[in-house]
Amino acid sequence: MKWQKLGLIFDPTKHNLPHNCFAFAKSPQVIVFDNFIRIYYSAAEKDTTGKILCRVLYVDFDKNFKKIVRHSDKEVIPLGNLGEFDEHGIFPFHVYKDFKHIKAYTTGWSRRKSVSVETAIGYAESHDGGESFIKLGNGPIMTANVNEPFLVCDGFIFKEEDLYYMYYIYGIKWSKPSENEEAERVYKIAMATSNDGLNWVRDSKCIISDVIDENECQALPTVVKFGNKYHMYFCFRDMIGFRTDETKGYRIGYAYSEDLKKWIRDDENSGIGLSEFGWDSKMMCYPHIFKLEDHIYMLYNGNEFGKYGFGLAKLINY
Amino acid sequence: MFKWEKLGRVFNPLNVTGRYWLSEFAQAPSTLEFEDFIRVYFSSRSSRDINNQFVSYSSYIDLDKNDLFKIINIANKPILSLGNKGSFDEFGTYPFSPIRKGNEIWGYYAGWTRCESVPFNTAIGLGISRDNGKTFEKIGKGPILSYSLNEPFILSGPKIRNFNNKYYLFYIAGKKWLTIDGKPEMSTKIRVAISEDGVKWDKQNTNLILDKLSGDEAQASPDVFFANDKYHMFFCYWDPNSFRKTKARRIGYASSLDLINWIRDDSKAGIDVSEIGFDNEMIAYPHVFDVDGKVFMLYLGNEVGRYGFGIAELKGELI
Secondary structure: OEEEEEEEEEOHHHOOOOOOEEEEEEEEEEEEOOOOEEEEEEEEEEOOOOOEEEEEEEEEEOOOOOOEEEEOOOOOOOOOOOOOOOOOEEEEEEEEEEOOEEEEEEEEEEEEOOOOEEEEEEEEEEOOOOOOOEEOOOOOOEOOEOOEOEEEEEEEEEEEOOEEEEEEEEEEEEEOOOOOOOOEEEEEEEEEEEOOOOOOEEOOOOOOOOOOOOOOEEEEEEEEEEOOEEEEEEEEEOOOOOOOOOOOOOEEEEEEEOOOOOEEEOHHHOOOOOOOOOOOOOOOEEEEEEEEOOEEEEEEEOHHHHOOOEEEEEEEEO | OOEEEEEEEEEOHHHOOOOOOOOEEEEEEEEEEOOOEEEEEEEEEOOOOOOOOOOEEEEEEEEEOOEEEEEEEEOOOOOOOOOOOOOOOOOEEEEEEEEEEOOEEEEEEEEEEEEOOOOEEEEEEEEEEOOOOOOOEEOOOOOOEOOEOOEOEEEEEEEEEEEOOEEEEEEEEEEEEEEEOOEEEEEEEEEEEEEOOOOOOEEOOOOOOOOOOOOOOEEEEEEEEEEOOEEEEEEEEEOOOOHHHHOOOEEEEEEEOOOOOOEEOHHHOOOOOOOOOOOOOOOEEEEEEEEOOEEEEEEEOHHHHOOOEEEEEEEOOOO
């Protein structure tokens, strides 16, 4: 596998973003339109307490990714009301084109006291061609259950033979290294299936083996089919030290499968890694793979969790 | 109108000492019949921490079947542990509702977590007892019934029943967090889910009880009892807009033939606050049960059970 990096294509700090969003363009995800590529992402605003709220915006590129043709002038989906699961942000925002319908699987954030946050997966649809999204309800479609105690999030949809597969993550523990430190979380990639995209059957198995240790955190799976196999890219990191120590931060992981269920981890063949210098030299995270005119591309975030935007890579050999 | 004769207060938690989890309050009583006694599960608050915050535990007292004012045993530890860090039940397991299943006793409870913008959130968990109801082991770290598209938060107040070989879980779901005098107040509605096995639940996604006060009416404690070919539900309700001033919660009543369609008629409830005593401001969180052909109601008094619960006996029939 070999990916050719095409560089940083969008830096949010160089644009005037709506809603007082000051930086971050996290988890870029694509809908391909006839004449342009729309990339949804989550930008960050500081609220009155100084904490961050993620809001979903988009930027439209021409089909060569050379030119920005448009940027949303407001968020595409409102945050939740008081006490709701997505009151304190939506990130990631996974868009999925199902025939003609544009659907979104959102990850809603709500702040907690003993730990920083709880998340759950919501659902919304667009009735205006992806300009805005309407939630099907005020609550989530997928949240903690008896075997997945917290932090259900990062849903990615893959449809095969009329069955929907969702790759997502759930938390397995919150750990407090010491009294003065914040609690840190550990989460793993799992899979659910559905006949309608709304009601999901889960078996709560962790489908991707660890390469670091049992506290490895795995996030944002994205799946694509080519060469008679299914390929999953995701990001992973250490539980502790990942914000400041570049050897412990997010990197890109890879696994392949022949049946969408059983996955073989194979990071050495991912074909993409940190750059020596520049915007993605310390961290790579939140990959999103899509097809465009017979080519396969990956959008991803770089250093500091995408504070300075996202870049693009093209698959040139497999 | 039904006629309930109040017999007095059964239990005052302030009379109990030496139990860290039973410092204040005795809330949400629910019963389980044994050969010689009636076990009343209830929930209480621990002593407060340096931030004046408490956690809720559930435990029980055993009442002599021949004299329900005679407490023959008090639990010496809580029946359920609190959840791990970040879990849905880290800060409380309350309320609790038991049912026998073979040699086991299954207990449904609401787990409490603390939030930033609102004081708390809850979801419903399940524990199983294999020691005759003294302790319950959770079947997993997460909830068995949690938030969904049309039930965005606060799944609480579970009451488990078995009718016609199916399990019915009556519970409340949050509809809206209101902001009253700058503070969050919840509006909750009574709902039901149905299950074959008690683990996988099919939410019916409908409000069972029509509002009486306003759309903001808060409802809780949906307690269902079968008698005379009908299902009878006693519950409590209040107005979240004025509750902090009036301190009023009241007991409502509805009946049903099929457990899904309910006709509300509070005028039949037949029980209200007393003129004096521990229940002169509030009467809430009813639980109806029978012992040797007599029908009783346990209920909370003032300040949502801070001073314990009382008992009333039905004179006549539930028809």
